[in-house]
Amino acid sequence: MASLVGSRVERKEDKKFLTGKGRYTADINLANQTYAYFVRSPHARASISKVDVSKASNAPGVVKILTGDDLAEDKIGGLIAGWKIVSQDGTDMKVPAHPPLANNTVNYVGDHVAVVIAETLDQAREAADLVRVDYKVLKAVVKTSDALNSKPIHEGIDKNLCFDWGLGDKSKTDEAFSKAEKIIKIDLVNNRLIPNAMEPRASIGDYNPSSENLTLYTTNQNPHLTRLVLSAFCAIQPEHKFRVVAPDVGGGFGSKIYPYAEDAVIAWTAKKIERPVKWVAERTESFLSDCHGRDHITHAELAVKNDGKIVGLKVETIANLGGYASLFATVTPTYLYGPLVLGLYDIPVAFCNVKAVYTNTTPVDAYRGAGRPEATYMIERLVEKAAKEMGIDRAEFRSKNFISKFPHQQCLVHNIDSGDYSAHLNKALELSDYKNFENRRTESKSKGKLRGIGFSTYLEACGIAPSAVVMSIGAGVGLWESAEIRFNATGNISVFTGTHSHGQGHDTTFAQIVSDKLGVPIENIDLVHGDTDKGPFGMGTYGSRSLAVGGTAITKACDKIIDKGKKVAAHMLEAKPDEIDFKAGEFIVKNSNKKKTIGEIAFACYLPGQYGEIKSPLPEGVEPGLKETAFYDPVNFSFPAGTHICEVEVDQDTGETKVVAYTAVDDFGTVINPMIVEGQVHGGVVQGIGQALYENARYDESGQLITASYMDYTMPRANNLPELRIDYTSTPATSNPLGVKGCGEAGAIAAPPAVMNAVIDAIDIDISMPATSEKVCNALQKNKKNNKEAA
Amino acid sequence: MQRVSLVINGNKVSREIEDRTLLSSLLRDILSLTGTHVGCDTSQCGACVVLVDGKSVKSCTLFAADIDGSKIITIEGLANNGKLHPIQEALKKHHGLQCGFCTPGMVMSVVDLLKNKKNPSDQEIRDWLKGNICRCTGYQNIVAAVKEAASKM
Numbered sequence: 001m002a003s004l005v006g007s008r009v010e011r012k013e014d015k016k017f018l019t020g021k022g023r024y025t026a027d028i029n030l031a032n033q034t035y036a037y038f039v040r041s042p043h044a045r046a047s048i049s050k051v052d053v054s055k056a057s058n059a060p061g062v063v064k065i066l067t068g069d070d071l072a073e074d075k076i077g078g079l080i081a082g083w084k085i086v087s088q089d090g091t092d093m094k095v096p097a098h099p100p101l102a103n104n105t106v107n108y109v110g111d112h113v114a115v116v117i118a119e120t121l122d123q124a125r126e127a128a129d130l131v132r133v134d135y136k137v138l139k140a141v142v143k144t145s146d147a148l149n150s151k152p153i154h155e156g157i158d159k160n161l162c163f164d165w166g167l168g169d170k171s172k173t174d175e176a177f178s179k180a181e182k183i184i185k186i187d188l189v190n191n192r193l194i195p196n197a198m199e200p201r202a203s204i205g206d207y208n209p210s211s212e213n214l215t216l217y218t219t220n221q222n223p224h225l226t227r228l229v230l231s232a233f234c235a236i237q238p239e240h241k242f243r244v245v246a247p248d249v250g251g252g253f254g255s256k257i258y259p260y261a262e263d264a265v266i267a268w269t270a271k272k273i274e275r276p277v278k279w280v281a282e283r284t285e286s287f288l289s290d291c292h293g294r295d296h297i298t299h300a301e302l303a304v305k306n307d308g309k310i311v312g313l314k315v316e317t318i319a320n321l322g323g324y325a326s327l328f329a330t331v332t333p334t335y336l337y338g339p340l341v342l343g344l345y346d347i348p349v350a351f352c353n354v355k356a357v358y359t360n361t362t363p364v365d366a367y368r369g370a371g372r373p374e375a376t377y378m379i380e381r382l383v384e385k386a387a388k389e390m391g392i393d394r395a396e397f398r399s400k401n402f403i404s405k406f407p408h409q410q411c412l413v414h415n416i417d418s419g420d421y422s423a424h425l426n427k428a429l430e431l432s433d434y435k436n437f438e439n440r441r442t443e444s445k446s447k448g449k450l451r452g453i454g455f456s457t458y459l460e461a462c463g464i465a466p467s468a469v470v471m472s473i474g475a476g477v478g479l480w481e482s483a484e485i486r487f488n489a490t491g492n493i494s495v496f497t498g499t500h501s502h503g504q505g506h507d508t509t510f511a512q513i514v515s516d517k518l519g520v521p522i523e524n525i526d527l528v529h530g531d532t533d534k535g536p537f538g539m540g541t542y543g544s545r546s547l548a549v550g551g552t553a554i555t556k557a558c559d560k561i562i563d564k565g566k567k568v569a570a571h572m573l574e575a576k577p578d579e580i581d582f583k584a585g586e587f588i589v590k591n592s593n594k595k596k597t598i599g600e601i602a603f604a605c606y607l608p609g610q611y612g613e614i615k616s617p618l619p620e621g622v623e624p625g626l627k628e629t630a631f632y633d634p635v636n637f638s639f640p641a642g643t644h645i646c647e648v649e650v651d652q653d654t655g656e657t658k659v660v661a662y663t664a665v666d667d668f669g670t671v672i673n674p675m676i677v678e679g680q681v682h683g684g685v686v687q688g689i690g691q692a693l694y695e696n697a698r699y700d701e702s703g704q705l706i707t708a709s710y711m712d713y714t715m716p717r718a719n720n721l722p723e724l725r726i727d728y729t730s731t732p733a734t735s736n737p738l739g740v741k742g743c744g745e746a747g748a749i750a751a752p753p754a755v756m757n758a759v760i761d762a763i764d765i766d767i768s769m770p771a772t773s774e775k776v777c778n779a780l781q782k783n784k785k786n787n788k789e790a791a
Numbered sequence: 792m793q794r795v796s797l798v799i800n801g802n803k804v805s806r807e808i809e810d811r812t813l814l815s816s817l818l819r820d821i822l823s824l825t826g827t828h829v830g831c832d833t834s835q836c837g838a839c840v841v842l843v844d845g846k847s848v849k850s851c852t853l854f855a856a857d858i859d860g861s862k863i864i865t866i867e868g869l870a871n872n873g874k875l876h877p878i879q880e881a882l883k884k885h886h887g888l889q890c891g892f893c894t895p896g897m898v899m900s901v902v903d904l905l906k907n908k909k910n911p912s913d914q915e916i917r918d919w920l921k922g923n924i925c926r927c928t929g930y931q932n933i934v935a936a937v938k939e940a941a942s943k944m
């Protein structure tokens with residue numbers, strides 16, 4: 001059997017999706033099901049004096065209407081922030097209560113006030129209109145930049161400050177700056193984004209009064225963690241009587257990591273009325289209530305020697321958390337951001353300060369890249385600016401400062417095991433034909449277009465995460481992963497993983513690994529995930545962790561299968577276990593042709609004894625059955641890196657900005673399925689281009705989200721994009737046996753600075769994301785006017 | 792309420808429905824043809840595209856009652872006796888889908904394109920697909936798949 005690791009195996013999961021047989025949450029209908037519709041706050045900030053459901057309760061088809069009072073009466077707990085951050089002054093972060101249905105205040109447009117359950121969706125929707133809520137509208141704090149200077153929106157949270165966190169050595173950094181030959185400064189806004197997985201969120205609760213078991217079907221990236229939170233903190237149902245199923249999930253990008261208010265309410269309601277309850281978000285609800293991403297304001301300074309060597313870095317960031325602190329919201333702008341501000345440069349000292357603030361906007365949490373795109377945007381814009389101001393070529397400036405020896409202990413947190421940054425830079429320079437760029441610029445000019453080029457050399461920390469490390473810095477859980485291999489008597493295999501696939505192709509990639517490891521054809525291997533009743537507890541999918549952590553757990557479970565198989569084979573072949581080699585699905589006695597296939601061994605494990613001609617006694621002390629579980633806790637993060645180079649053309653009259661060439665060379669360590677990895681890079685880069693050129697969540701002064709539909713929030717479409725050039729270099733990770741580093745977020749991390757550096761290079765004006773036609777056009781006009789006035 | 796009669800994937804279907812029932816809702820909620828997806832409420836995403844009398848349309852934008860007597864093909868009815876349509880094959884080969892949510896609409900849009908264009912250029916494909924949002928793939932592999940499917944038809 002040829003090795004599958006490294007080959008472009010077509011995806012096992014595709015056929016169902018291509019023929020309309022996918023089974024997403026909204027596709028599930030249960031007998032006797034009811035429909036839920038949420039009454040949401042139309043105000044960004046208000047206190048509620050009364051929720052009157054009397055009229056609505058009498059509307060046709062209404063089964064039940066529940067409010068925050070009912071929730072409190074049932075002692076249902078609130079949603080949590082899962083990572084404790086400690087401020088520089090030693091105080092714990094400040095977190096407001098976050099009940100799944102509002103108690104007496106609402107804190108963003110879309111915040112949940114009541115749920116209406118009816119026999120049909122239309123009836124639920126119509127009755128929701130009849131729920132009367134007496135709001136007293138309060139002054140909303142909307143802008144990130146206003147939060148610290150505004151009255152608190154949550155009682156007792158002074159300055160709206162959740163935490164004021166610092167990382168690094170401040171005095172040493174100040175000293176480096178005092179001696180610096182040159183200081184480069186930059187002010188940046190990282191625009192707020194809305195993740196927009198194409199499948200809107202949905203939940204279905206189903207309670208069985210006879211067994212007292214509760215099932216929640218939900219669009220989620222980590223069903224076990226969702227069950228844990230809904231059990232341990234919301235107290236809806238004990239964990240052992242609670243099953244959470246995340247069936248086919250139509251994209252997540254972080255936005256489906258968290259248990260949401262709707263999940264809690266639907267699960268609780270189904271139990272309360274003892275009938276299934278179904279809720280499916282309308283797209284506008286998704287815009288309003290799915291966690292948003294990014295939203296930082298940053299000032300950063302780079303201390304540099306005249307020869308271009310970086311000697312220090314200072315970063316000050318205000319991160320907007322929105323109305324409440326969501327599950328991963330506090331780690332995203334701290335430990336996923338701060339350590340990464342160094343990029344892949346050898347910077348001797350640095351200090352990063354992050355103030356996280358509450359505003360009356362939708363909660364912000366991890367979105368593809370989570371902290372790392374914000375860090376990369378900062379350092380890559382700053383480095384590009386430094387190169388320009390100092391008259392050093394952008395590639396040369398970067399490579400002069402690259403980390404070049406591994407392992408490398410960075411001055412902040414990470415110990416980077418492996419990499420070769422010049423390798424991907426050089427390959428990208430060649431692929432993008434950097435040396436002839438000026439000719440292309442001239443050529444564009446002759447057509448009346450401004451052409452620019454921009455670089456981004458990035459580093460990410462993936463494979464999240466070593467439990468002891470993350471728990472020492474505030475994580476409320478360990479971030480190991482689980483796997484179970486169940487070898488069936490007939491020789492096929494069910495593989496259970498605690499990660500979740502919602503587009504990443506785990507069914508295929510993980511089966512490739514098992515197939516190679518155990519020598520079983522890939523069609524006989526089935527991956528099972530997304531159901532807390534089936535496999536062991538797992539931590540889900542985010543932070544490009546699934547393969548590095550979950551894949552390694554699978555490898556370890558395979559090793560245990562092989563170990564047991566050796567014992568059984570030795571017994572059957574009358575040899576000692578250490579005389580048995582395992583290769584390509586066969587247990588072979590060294591230096592002989594005596595062997596048993598792994599299928600025969602599995603059969604023997606299930607039928608220990610004599611069956612007709614077949615003799616398969618198990619050795620003494622070996623249990624029947626062939627099933628192994630492994631939990632893997634990574635020893636370190638993994639560190640993908642790469643170089644992306646973007647070229648844009650700007651129409652001087654209209655401001656229209658187009659990406660005309662894009663080159664990505666990434667080092668993901670070992671690649672299991674290059675086809676799937678390419679897909680991840682394409683998707684990530686396009687989301688990054690979206691952030692740079694099109695996407696922006698905008699609120700008006702009163703806190704209304706004015707980009708709450710696809711008519712207003714611009715998503716990249718097929719005709720906005722060029723053909724991307726993708727290539728790789730590879731330095732295998734040393735922190736896991738597969739050598740893999742993770743690839744899911746790289747594109748979204750690398751692309752925004754590459755595109756923006758190109759736009760700024762083209763127009764020679766510093767503008768913020770997204771570089772929409774309007775913004776670019778206005779900037780060009782203003783410049784023209786200024787130049788005229790100056791002349 | 793009114794009665795509509797349609798031929799869906801070759802089967803005659805007749806149902807008493809409300810005037811406001813959208814075609815997407817008839818397919819998904821009444822006939823359990825959940826392969827057709829709903830991704831938005833403003834007719835922007837294309838997840839819901841089906842063929843009505845051979846033309847690709849957004850089924851979330853159409854009252855079922857308005858198309859009485861039409862022939863409809865949904866994603867479930869595209870493969871012929873288990874044999875996938877060339878675009879279904881090509882999307883698999885070129886990894887033109889990830890989460891699969893946009894895929895049914897994408898496929899049905901492409902079927903219409905390929906009926907009318909023999910060998911569409913990259914730009915023609917990209918322009919045609921601008922009504923179908925995919926958040927996962929970045930479109931590149933979808934474009935490659937469309938080209939391959941075109942060459943096979």
Ligand code: FES
Pocket residue numbers: 828829830831832833834835836837838839840849850851852
């Ligand atoms: S569901 Fe989005 S266009 Fe029809």
Ligand code: FES
Pocket residue numbers: 198250251503887888889890891892893894924925926927928
């Ligand atoms: S494959 Fe996920 S939206 Fe297209």
